Amino acid sequence: MKKRTASALAGLLVASLALTGCGSGRSGETTAAGTNAAKGFAANATIGVALPWLGTQNWKEAQDMFTAQLKTAGFTPMVQAADNKAPQQSQQIDAMVKAGAKVIVVGAVDGTQLGTSLKNARDAGVAIIGYDRLIQNTEAVDALVQFGSVKTGELQGQSLLEGLAKRKGAGPYNIELFGGGPSDANAPDFFKGAMSVLQPKIDAGLIKVVSGQNTFTQVATVDWDNAKAQSRMDSLLSGFYSGKKVDGVLSPNDGIARAILTSCKQHGYATADLPVVDGLDAENESVTSIWNGEQYSTTAKPTDKLVGKSIDLIKALQAGQALPAPSSKTNNGKIDVPVYQLDPTVVTKDNAKQVFASDPERLKLLT
Numbered sequence: 001m002k003k004r005t006a007s008a009l010a011g012l013l014v015a016s017l018a019l020t021g022c023g024s025g026r027s028g029e030t031t032a033a034g035t036n037a038a039k040g041f042a043a044n045a046t047i048g049v050a051l052p053w054l055g056t057q058n059w060k061e062a063q064d065m066f067t068a069q070l071k072t073a074g075f076t077p078m079v080q081a082a083d084n085k086a087p088q089q090s091q092q093i094d095a096m097v098k099a100g101a102k103v104i105v106v107g108a109v110d111g112t113q114l115g116t117s118l119k120n121a122r123d124a125g126v127a128i129i130g131y132d133r134l135i136q137n138t139e140a141v142d143a144l145v146q147f148g149s150v151k152t153g154e155l156q157g158q159s160l161l162e163g164l165a166k167r168k169g170a171g172p173y174n175i176e177l178f179g180g181g182p183s184d185a186n187a188p189d190f191f192k193g194a195m196s197v198l199q200p201k202i203d204a205g206l207i208k209v210v211s212g213q214n215t216f217t218q219v220a221t222v223d224w225d226n227a228k229a230q231s232r233m234d235s236l237l238s239g240f241y242s243g244k245k246v247d248g249v250l251s252p253n254d255g256i257a258r259a260i261l262t263s264c265k266q267h268g269y270a271t272a273d274l275p276v277v278d279g280l281d282a283e284n285e286s287v288t289s290i291w292n293g294e295q296y297s298t299t300a301k302p303t304d305k306l307v308g309k310s311i312d313l314i315k316a317l318q319a320g321q322a323l324p325a326p327s328s329k330t331n332n333g334k335i336d337v338p339v340y341q342l343d344p345t346v347v348t349k350d351n352a353k354q355v356f357a358s359d360p361e362r363l364k365l366l367t
Contacts, residue, residue, distance in 0.1 A: 040320025041102040047314055048096030048104035049079040049131075050089055056224070056255055057283040061303040062107065062131070069311055075318075084223055086113040086183075093117040097124050103314050106141075107131040110183040111332075114138070127317050129310055130337065132301075134185040137333040143323060144330070144337050145309045147301040147344045149186040153193020155299050156250065156278045159346045160194075161201065163276035163296035164248045173207045173247040175275075176236055178229060178260065179220040180252035187224075190252050190280070191216045198250070207248075211240045221252070226259040233263035246275045254279035254286035257295050282347055287356075287365050290349050297348045300355060305342055313340065 049066045051059055063079055070077035078096055082089035086109045094117055096104050104126055108114060111130075115138045118128055122140035130144035164173050175198075180187030195214075201207045202214075213219055213236075221229045237246065246264070251257035257279035264274055274294055279286050282300040289295040316323055326338035347355050356362040 041318055043074050043318060044076055045102040045318065046076045046078050046096075046100050048093070048099070048101035048126075049077065050092050050096065050104060050106045050108075051079070051081040051131075052089065052107050052109040052133075053084040054081045055084070056253070056281060058281045058301070058303050059107070062307060065304055065307040066105070066310075069307055070314075073311055073315065075314070082109050084109055086110040090114060090117040093121060097121045097126055101126060103127045103129060103317055105129045105131045105310050105314075106135060108133045108135050108185075111136040111185045112183075115140070129313055131310055132186070132306060134330065134332055134337065136185060139334050141332065141335070141337055143313055143326070143340060145306060145313065145340045145342075146186075147306070147342045149189035150193040150196075152186075152280065152299055152301070152344045153190040153195075154197055155193075155344060155346050156190065156252070156280065157194035157197030159278045159297040159299070159348070160248050160250055160276060161197065161207075163278070163348075164207070167276050167296065168247045171206050171247075174210045174241075174244060175207050175248040175250065176211060176233075176246055177209060177214055177219045177250045178232070178252055178256055179216050180256075181222060181224040182216075182220045184224070187220065187252060188216050191219070194250055210244070210246070211236055221256055224253065224255065226255045229256040230259035230263045233260045234267070237263060237267045245269075245273060248276040251277050251279050254281050254283040254295070254298055257286060257298070258289065261289070261294055282356075282362065284362065284365060287347070287352065287362050290347065291352060291366050293349065297346055300345045300347050301342070302359075309340055309342065 047070050051062055054060045054063060063081060066079050067077050078099055078101060080092045082092055089109045093104060097120060104121055106128060111134055114135060118138050118140035121128060128141045130141055132146050134144055135141045179191045249260050251260055257277045260277050261274060271294060276296045279295060279298040282298045286295050286298050290298060313323055327341040328339045329336040330339050345355055352366055
Protein backbone atom coordinates (compact mmCIF):
# COMPACT_ATOMS: atom_id res chain seq x y z
CA MET A 1 0.00 0.00 0.00
CA LYS A 2 2.82 2.40 0.91
CA LYS A 3 4.59 1.59 -2.36
CA ARG A 4 1.43 2.28 -4.38
CA THR A 5 0.90 5.60 -2.55
CA ALA A 6 4.49 6.67 -3.11
CA SER A 7 4.25 5.76 -6.78
CA ALA A 8 1.08 7.78 -7.19
CA LEU A 9 2.60 10.81 -5.49
CA ALA A 10 5.67 10.58 -7.72
CA GLY A 11 3.47 10.49 -10.77
CA LEU A 12 1.59 13.57 -9.63
CA LEU A 13 4.87 15.38 -8.99
CA VAL A 14 6.17 14.59 -12.49
CA ALA A 15 2.91 15.77 -14.03
CA SER A 16 3.02 18.96 -11.99
CA LEU A 17 6.59 19.71 -13.09
CA ALA A 18 5.68 19.06 -16.71
CA LEU A 19 2.78 21.48 -16.52
CA THR A 20 4.97 24.09 -14.85
CA GLY A 21 7.54 23.73 -17.63
CA CYS A 22 4.87 24.22 -20.28
CA GLY A 23 3.70 27.42 -18.64
CA SER A 24 7.04 29.09 -18.11
CA GLY A 25 8.60 29.25 -21.53
CA ARG A 26 8.33 28.58 -25.22
CA SER A 27 8.15 25.28 -27.04
CA GLY A 28 8.23 25.18 -30.84
CA GLU A 29 6.19 28.13 -32.08
CA THR A 30 6.52 31.38 -30.18
CA THR A 31 3.85 32.20 -27.62
CA ALA A 32 1.82 35.38 -27.77
CA ALA A 33 3.69 37.08 -24.96
CA GLY A 34 5.22 36.71 -21.50
CA THR A 35 3.11 34.33 -19.42
CA ASN A 36 1.73 36.91 -17.02
CA ALA A 37 1.12 39.48 -19.74
CA ALA A 38 -0.72 36.90 -21.85
CA LYS A 39 -3.36 36.71 -19.09
CA GLY A 40 -3.89 40.46 -19.06
CA PHE A 41 -2.91 42.89 -16.32
CA ALA A 42 -4.05 45.99 -14.51
CA ALA A 43 -5.00 49.00 -16.61
CA ASN A 44 -2.57 51.22 -14.65
CA ALA A 45 0.34 48.77 -14.76
CA THR A 46 3.95 49.87 -15.07
CA ILE A 47 5.29 49.71 -18.63
CA GLY A 48 9.05 49.87 -19.10
CA VAL A 49 10.69 51.55 -22.08
CA ALA A 50 14.44 50.97 -22.50
CA LEU A 51 15.91 53.36 -25.10
CA PRO A 52 19.53 53.22 -26.30
CA TRP A 53 20.32 56.92 -25.86
CA LEU A 54 18.95 60.41 -26.40
CA GLY A 55 21.68 61.62 -28.75
CA THR A 56 19.47 62.05 -31.81
CA GLN A 57 16.14 63.76 -32.25
CA ASN A 58 14.16 60.58 -32.92
CA TRP A 59 15.17 58.97 -29.62
CA LYS A 60 14.42 62.12 -27.64
CA GLU A 61 11.02 62.21 -29.35
CA ALA A 62 10.50 58.57 -28.40
CA GLN A 63 11.22 59.35 -24.74
CA ASP A 64 8.73 62.21 -24.68
CA MET A 65 6.04 60.43 -26.70
CA PHE A 66 6.19 57.17 -24.76
CA THR A 67 5.93 59.07 -21.49
CA ALA A 68 2.97 61.13 -22.65
CA GLN A 69 1.10 58.45 -24.60
CA LEU A 70 1.47 55.73 -21.96
CA LYS A 71 0.06 58.15 -19.36
CA THR A 72 -2.82 59.02 -21.68
CA ALA A 73 -3.54 55.31 -22.11
CA GLY A 74 -3.73 54.93 -18.32
CA PHE A 75 -0.42 53.13 -17.78
CA THR A 76 2.47 54.06 -15.47
CA PRO A 77 5.50 54.74 -17.70
CA MET A 78 9.07 53.91 -16.68
CA VAL A 79 11.18 55.32 -19.51
CA GLN A 80 14.98 55.21 -19.36
CA ALA A 81 17.87 55.72 -21.79
CA ALA A 82 21.23 53.95 -21.61
CA ASP A 83 23.74 56.44 -23.07
CA ASN A 84 24.61 53.85 -25.77
CA LYS A 85 26.01 51.46 -23.13
CA ALA A 86 24.70 47.89 -23.31
CA PRO A 87 25.57 46.97 -19.68
CA GLN A 88 23.70 50.05 -18.48
CA GLN A 89 20.67 49.06 -20.54
CA SER A 90 20.73 45.56 -19.04
CA GLN A 91 20.71 47.08 -15.55
CA GLN A 92 17.80 49.32 -16.48
CA ILE A 93 15.80 46.35 -17.79
CA ASP A 94 16.52 44.46 -14.55
CA ALA A 95 15.26 47.47 -12.57
CA MET A 96 12.07 47.58 -14.65
CA VAL A 97 11.40 43.92 -13.86
CA LYS A 98 11.92 44.58 -10.13
CA ALA A 99 9.54 47.54 -10.40
CA GLY A 100 6.82 45.19 -11.63
CA ALA A 101 6.71 46.16 -15.30
CA LYS A 102 4.29 43.99 -17.27
CA VAL A 103 5.69 44.92 -20.67
CA ILE A 104 9.13 46.28 -21.57
CA VAL A 105 9.69 48.02 -24.89
CA VAL A 106 13.36 47.76 -25.89
CA GLY A 107 15.25 49.91 -28.38
CA ALA A 108 18.46 47.94 -28.03
CA VAL A 109 21.89 49.50 -27.72
CA ASP A 110 23.25 46.16 -28.92
CA GLY A 111 20.64 43.55 -29.70
CA THR A 112 23.11 40.71 -29.06
CA GLN A 113 23.95 41.63 -25.46
CA LEU A 114 20.61 41.60 -23.66
CA GLY A 115 19.95 37.86 -23.49
CA THR A 116 20.35 37.35 -19.74
CA SER A 117 18.28 40.35 -18.71
CA LEU A 118 15.53 39.52 -21.19
CA LYS A 119 15.44 35.87 -20.11
CA ASN A 120 15.02 37.02 -16.51
CA ALA A 121 12.22 39.31 -17.63
CA ARG A 122 10.60 36.47 -19.56
CA ASP A 123 10.85 34.19 -16.52
CA ALA A 124 9.07 36.90 -14.51
CA GLY A 125 6.22 36.85 -17.06
CA VAL A 126 7.11 40.15 -18.74
CA ALA A 127 6.32 40.65 -22.43
CA ILE A 128 9.13 42.10 -24.55
CA ILE A 129 8.53 44.33 -27.57
CA GLY A 130 11.52 45.29 -29.70
CA TYR A 131 11.36 48.92 -30.78
CA ASP A 132 12.98 49.97 -34.08
CA ARG A 133 15.89 47.50 -33.68
CA LEU A 134 15.84 43.69 -33.77
CA ILE A 135 16.75 41.94 -30.51
CA GLN A 136 18.99 39.03 -31.48
CA ASN A 137 19.88 35.53 -30.29
CA THR A 138 17.18 35.17 -27.65
CA GLU A 139 13.77 33.56 -27.39
CA ALA A 140 12.70 36.28 -24.96
CA VAL A 141 11.12 38.65 -27.44
CA ASP A 142 7.48 38.72 -28.48
CA ALA A 143 7.33 41.30 -31.25
CA LEU A 144 9.27 43.93 -33.16
CA VAL A 145 7.82 47.27 -34.20
CA GLN A 146 9.87 49.02 -36.86
CA PHE A 147 10.05 50.71 -40.21
CA GLY A 148 11.38 48.13 -42.68
CA SER A 149 15.17 48.42 -42.48
CA VAL A 150 16.04 46.85 -45.85
CA LYS A 151 13.25 48.88 -47.47
CA THR A 152 14.65 52.01 -45.84
CA GLY A 153 18.05 51.29 -47.37
CA GLU A 154 16.50 50.74 -50.78
CA LEU A 155 14.81 54.13 -50.55
CA GLN A 156 18.10 55.75 -49.55
CA GLY A 157 19.88 54.22 -52.53
CA GLN A 158 17.12 55.26 -54.92
CA SER A 159 17.11 58.79 -53.52
CA LEU A 160 20.87 59.07 -53.99
CA LEU A 161 20.57 58.05 -57.65
CA GLU A 162 17.67 60.43 -58.25
CA GLY A 163 19.57 63.28 -56.63
CA LEU A 164 22.66 62.61 -58.73
CA ALA A 165 20.62 62.73 -61.93
CA LYS A 166 18.87 65.91 -60.82
CA ARG A 167 21.87 67.84 -59.50
CA LYS A 168 24.92 66.41 -61.26
CA GLY A 169 23.81 65.73 -64.82
CA ALA A 170 24.19 62.51 -66.76
CA GLY A 171 27.21 61.00 -64.98
CA PRO A 172 29.23 58.90 -64.48
CA TYR A 173 29.45 59.89 -60.83
CA ASN A 174 32.07 59.63 -58.09
CA ILE A 175 30.53 58.54 -54.81
CA GLU A 176 31.43 57.35 -51.32
CA LEU A 177 29.53 55.09 -48.93
CA PHE A 178 28.83 55.43 -45.21
CA GLY A 179 27.15 52.89 -42.90
CA GLY A 180 25.69 53.12 -39.43
CA GLY A 181 26.79 51.64 -36.11
CA PRO A 182 27.74 47.96 -36.40
CA SER A 183 26.09 47.07 -33.06
CA ASP A 184 22.72 48.24 -34.42
CA ALA A 185 20.99 45.35 -36.23
CA ASN A 186 19.35 47.86 -38.59
CA ALA A 187 22.61 49.31 -39.90
CA PRO A 188 23.76 46.34 -42.02
CA ASP A 189 20.23 46.05 -43.40
CA PHE A 190 20.15 49.73 -44.36
CA PHE A 191 23.42 49.19 -46.23
CA LYS A 192 22.21 45.93 -47.79
CA GLY A 193 19.08 47.63 -49.10
CA ALA A 194 21.00 50.60 -50.48
CA MET A 195 23.59 48.42 -52.19
CA SER A 196 20.89 46.32 -53.85
CA VAL A 197 20.06 49.53 -55.72
CA LEU A 198 23.56 50.93 -56.15
CA GLN A 199 25.60 47.82 -57.01
CA PRO A 200 24.05 47.35 -60.48
CA LYS A 201 24.95 50.96 -61.28
CA ILE A 202 28.49 50.38 -59.99
CA ASP A 203 28.78 47.24 -62.12
CA ALA A 204 27.52 49.17 -65.15
CA GLY A 205 30.09 51.96 -64.61
CA LEU A 206 27.50 54.68 -63.98
CA ILE A 207 28.85 55.29 -60.49
CA LYS A 208 32.31 54.69 -59.04
CA VAL A 209 33.28 54.34 -55.39
CA VAL A 210 36.58 56.18 -55.77
CA SER A 211 38.09 55.02 -52.45
CA GLY A 212 37.20 51.40 -53.14
CA GLN A 213 35.68 51.18 -49.66
CA ASN A 214 32.47 49.36 -50.45
CA THR A 215 31.78 46.77 -47.74
CA PHE A 216 29.79 47.42 -44.59
CA THR A 217 32.80 46.67 -42.40
CA GLN A 218 34.83 49.30 -44.25
CA VAL A 219 32.18 52.02 -44.15
CA ALA A 220 30.46 51.45 -40.77
CA THR A 221 30.40 54.36 -38.31
CA VAL A 222 30.95 53.10 -34.77
CA ASP A 223 28.23 54.27 -32.36
CA TRP A 224 26.65 56.33 -35.15
CA ASP A 225 29.19 58.96 -34.08
CA ASN A 226 28.98 62.11 -36.22
CA ALA A 227 32.52 63.18 -35.32
CA LYS A 228 33.90 59.84 -36.51
CA ALA A 229 31.94 60.19 -39.74
CA GLN A 230 33.31 63.70 -40.33
CA SER A 231 36.86 62.52 -39.64
CA ARG A 232 36.46 59.68 -42.14
CA MET A 233 35.06 62.07 -44.75
CA ASP A 234 38.02 64.37 -44.18
CA SER A 235 40.35 61.44 -44.84
CA LEU A 236 38.48 60.41 -47.97
CA LEU A 237 38.59 63.90 -49.44
CA SER A 238 42.27 64.33 -48.62
CA GLY A 239 43.28 60.87 -49.80
CA PHE A 240 41.20 60.29 -52.92
CA TYR A 241 39.85 63.56 -54.27
CA SER A 242 42.86 65.64 -55.20
CA GLY A 243 41.83 67.28 -58.46
CA LYS A 244 38.34 65.77 -58.50
CA LYS A 245 34.98 66.24 -56.78
CA VAL A 246 32.81 63.75 -54.95
CA ASP A 247 29.36 63.85 -56.53
CA GLY A 248 27.36 61.88 -53.98
CA VAL A 249 27.56 60.18 -50.61
CA LEU A 250 25.34 57.46 -49.20
CA SER A 251 24.58 58.45 -45.60
CA PRO A 252 22.74 56.17 -43.14
CA ASN A 253 21.21 58.98 -41.07
CA ASP A 254 20.83 62.73 -40.84
CA GLY A 255 23.54 63.39 -38.25
CA ILE A 256 26.14 61.66 -40.41
CA ALA A 257 24.80 63.45 -43.49
CA ARG A 258 25.40 66.82 -41.85
CA ALA A 259 28.88 65.72 -40.76
CA ILE A 260 29.68 64.77 -44.37
CA LEU A 261 28.47 68.13 -45.65
CA THR A 262 30.45 69.99 -42.97
CA SER A 263 33.59 68.17 -44.06
CA CYS A 264 32.97 69.10 -47.70
CA LYS A 265 32.41 72.76 -46.82
CA GLN A 266 35.64 72.80 -44.84
CA HIS A 267 37.40 71.39 -47.90
CA GLY A 268 36.21 74.32 -50.00
CA TYR A 269 32.98 73.04 -51.56
CA ALA A 270 30.51 75.82 -52.32
CA THR A 271 26.80 75.11 -51.80
CA ALA A 272 26.28 74.54 -55.52
CA ASP A 273 29.13 71.98 -55.56
CA LEU A 274 28.13 69.98 -52.49
CA PRO A 275 27.67 66.27 -53.08
CA VAL A 276 24.20 64.74 -53.15
CA VAL A 277 23.70 63.32 -49.65
CA ASP A 278 20.71 61.41 -48.35
CA GLY A 279 19.85 60.71 -44.71
CA LEU A 280 17.37 59.24 -42.24
CA ASP A 281 15.03 60.38 -39.43
CA ALA A 282 13.93 63.80 -40.75
CA GLU A 283 15.74 65.65 -37.99
CA ASN A 284 14.93 69.35 -37.78
CA GLU A 285 18.44 70.48 -38.76
CA SER A 286 18.37 68.26 -41.82
CA VAL A 287 14.87 69.33 -42.82
CA THR A 288 16.17 72.91 -42.78
CA SER A 289 19.27 71.87 -44.73
CA ILE A 290 17.11 70.18 -47.37
CA TRP A 291 14.91 73.25 -47.65
CA ASN A 292 18.03 75.41 -48.07
CA GLY A 293 19.34 73.22 -50.91
CA GLU A 294 22.23 71.49 -49.11
CA GLN A 295 21.34 67.96 -47.92
CA TYR A 296 19.37 66.40 -50.77
CA SER A 297 16.99 64.11 -48.91
CA THR A 298 16.09 62.29 -45.72
CA THR A 299 13.93 59.26 -45.08
CA ALA A 300 11.19 59.97 -42.58
CA LYS A 301 10.28 57.35 -39.97
CA PRO A 302 7.70 59.25 -37.89
CA THR A 303 8.31 58.50 -34.22
CA ASP A 304 4.66 59.06 -33.28
CA LYS A 305 3.58 56.21 -35.57
CA LEU A 306 6.20 53.86 -34.15
CA VAL A 307 5.28 54.70 -30.56
CA GLY A 308 1.57 54.47 -31.39
CA LYS A 309 1.95 50.97 -32.87
CA SER A 310 3.90 49.87 -29.78
CA ILE A 311 1.14 51.12 -27.49
CA ASP A 312 -1.49 49.33 -29.59
CA LEU A 313 0.32 46.06 -28.85
CA ILE A 314 0.60 46.93 -25.15
CA LYS A 315 -3.13 47.58 -24.98
CA ALA A 316 -3.85 44.18 -26.53
CA LEU A 317 -1.62 42.50 -23.96
CA GLN A 318 -3.25 44.42 -21.11
CA ALA A 319 -6.64 43.11 -22.23
CA GLY A 320 -5.32 39.55 -22.36
CA GLN A 321 -5.76 39.38 -26.12
CA ALA A 322 -3.53 37.67 -28.65
CA LEU A 323 -1.36 40.08 -30.59
CA PRO A 324 -2.71 40.92 -34.05
CA ALA A 325 -1.29 39.23 -37.12
CA PRO A 326 2.17 40.63 -37.91
CA SER A 327 3.29 42.08 -41.23
CA SER A 328 6.01 39.44 -41.45
CA LYS A 329 8.48 37.47 -39.35
CA THR A 330 12.25 37.71 -39.14
CA ASN A 331 14.67 35.25 -37.59
CA ASN A 332 16.80 36.65 -34.77
CA GLY A 333 19.11 33.64 -34.52
CA LYS A 334 16.81 31.79 -32.13
CA ILE A 335 13.21 32.32 -33.19
CA ASP A 336 11.10 33.92 -35.90
CA VAL A 337 10.07 37.24 -34.38
CA PRO A 338 6.70 38.72 -35.44
CA VAL A 339 7.35 42.07 -37.12
CA TYR A 340 4.87 44.94 -37.17
CA GLN A 341 6.27 46.99 -40.02
CA LEU A 342 5.55 50.57 -41.02
CA ASP A 343 6.50 52.27 -44.29
CA PRO A 344 9.15 55.03 -44.41
CA THR A 345 8.92 58.01 -46.77
CA VAL A 346 11.67 59.81 -48.71
CA VAL A 347 11.59 63.57 -48.18
CA THR A 348 13.11 66.09 -50.61
CA LYS A 349 12.53 69.80 -51.03
CA ASP A 350 9.91 68.98 -53.65
CA ASN A 351 7.60 67.04 -51.34
CA ALA A 352 8.55 68.26 -47.86
CA LYS A 353 5.46 70.41 -47.32
CA GLN A 354 3.22 67.54 -48.35
CA VAL A 355 4.98 65.00 -46.11
CA PHE A 356 4.95 67.31 -43.08
CA ALA A 357 1.45 68.73 -43.63
CA SER A 358 0.31 67.30 -40.28
CA ASP A 359 3.61 67.95 -38.45
CA PRO A 360 3.52 71.60 -37.30
CA GLU A 361 7.02 71.52 -35.80
CA ARG A 362 8.69 70.48 -39.04
CA LEU A 363 6.32 72.38 -41.29
CA LYS A 364 7.32 75.69 -39.71
CA LEU A 365 10.93 75.01 -40.81
CA LEU A 366 9.91 75.17 -44.46
CA THR A 367 9.86 78.94 -44.87
